[in-house]
Amino acid sequence: MNKVLVLGAGQLARMMKLAGAPLNLDIKAFDVRTNKVVHPIANEYTFGDLASGIAQADVITAEFEHVKHDVLAQCEASGKLLPSSQAIKIGGDRRLEKALLESCQVANAKHRVVDTYSDFSNAVSDLELPIIFKSALEGYDGKGQWRLKDMSQAEAIWADMEAFVKGANTSVPQGIIAEQMVPFDREVSIVGARNKNGEIAVYPITENHHTNGVLSVSLALPVAEKLQQQAFEVFSKITNKLDYVGVLAIEFFQLGDTLLVNEIAPRVHNSGHWTQQGTDTCQFENHLRAICNMPLGNTELIRPTAMINILGEDNVPEDVLAISGVAIHWYNKGKRVGRKMGHINVCANSEQQLADKLTKLASILDPKAFEDLQQFADMLQSRVNQ
Missing domain, CATH: 3.30.470.20 (ATP-grasp fold, B domain)
Structure with missing residues (x-):
């Protein structure tokens, strides 16, 4: 019986557990909120800490991309983490994601990385309105996003983004990606x-x-x-x-x-x-x-x-x-x-x-x-x- 440890104890780990049962897979989840290994369906049942979860697992995977880097490093060191920690980090950081897409020569929206007010001004000049600004880290389901449709909004949006970045509680520095909004079908x-x-x-x-x-x-x-x-x-x-x-x-x-x-x-x-x-x-x-x-x-x-x-x-x-x-x-x-x-x-x-x-x-x-x-x-x- 293969033993799988999932980083994260939400609905995706739950559905992996249900899908793995017919394959005779033993699947447990690491709850990043409590730092305990838990049953993916009945979280009240616990099985020790991350170190013991890693030791008992044959393979480790993740149900979400915003896993703390020290947790990823600990799992990567075991040689059991799939996909790799780098792949997981890329999914959680739009700056890394854009660099990957460019290296693969994959078509994507025209964009700029914004770290400073100068970057912001250049992005506004280089890209055509409307522009969408997205947080590099932890933005999902419409959160951490700003839409610039008229230049009269620019200073207010910059002030809001600047405060957002300064107030971020992330394991690596927060940042902003500016993207040309695409008139998609x-x-x-x-x-x-x-x-x-x-x-x-x-x-x-x-x-x-x-x-x-x-x-x-x-x-x-x-x-x-x-x-x-x-x-x-x-x-x-x-x-x-x-x-x-x-x-x-x-x-x-x-x-x-x-x-x-x-x-x-x-x-x-x-x-x-x-x-x-x-x-x-x-x-x-x-x-x-x-x-x-x-x-x-x-x-x-x-x-x-x-x-x-x-x-x-x-x-x-x-x-x-x-x-x-x-x-x-x-x-x-x-x-x-x-x-x-x-x-x-x-x-x-x-x-x-x-x-x-x-x-x-x-x-x-x-x-x-x-x-x-x-x-x-x-x-x-x-x-x-x-």
Whole structure:
């Protein structure tokens, strides 16, 4: 039995635990808040500290990229950490991420690194409005971001960013990346796995929709081969450059037939949750297969599937379960506004049937809690009927 230690004890570690049980994997999680090794589903059961967790594990991985560098160093020294600490750090620092994309000659948004007011002024001069400024560290789900749409906002935005950087409590110095905002057609992502032998298996491109900066719906449908191949080539360049082992997600902006990388995540990813019901082998199982040196599983789309995030709600009407092809995944979290509490996967035999099921789902769920779902269902209905 392979023993796996996951850095982080949130919902992704929980879903790895569930996916690993049929493979006879013993999976525990290191809770970075308590510095204890815990059961990924029942966190009240503890198994010692990080040192004992490392000693007992055959392989160590991470469910999030903002792991303290001293923890990564301790795990890397064991020779058991996959993917590498450098890959995890790159996912958590936009400065390193941009440098990686440039070294791989991968298309991404025009950008500048901002450390000083002079850098800020140069970025504003070099890039066209609108410009988005993103914190280099710990910015996610719309947090740590500023949008400059008019020069009258510039000084106020700089003052706010400067205070943000000075007040940062991060293990390495905080910083800012300025990016040219891209007039994209849609946001998409690709999730894939690479094992120790360099074998790669990627899932179909997923279309992503956000509400208030947070992913709300991911849609997996058959995609154009040319676009899928383009995403595969980017995935291959990045993972081969890093000698990456495990699952990695890449978020793109799509402009016509061109994909620009937005960001990468060196872990299983929210936009890949649909794989639990839409593929033979979900992203969580394939991550475990990759790091445990097992053959990678099939990643083909077996039926049109959508994933809907449950944000800030700890229950949904039971009528949801009366819709065929619906599966609910709860994370066992305390209720908090905007918090990712779970997700709903909806599967169908055709795009039309999926659109119909999403329309039905939107009629059952609270429109305030799922404010854009009806609009998304209407959009998909319109697209299918064109």
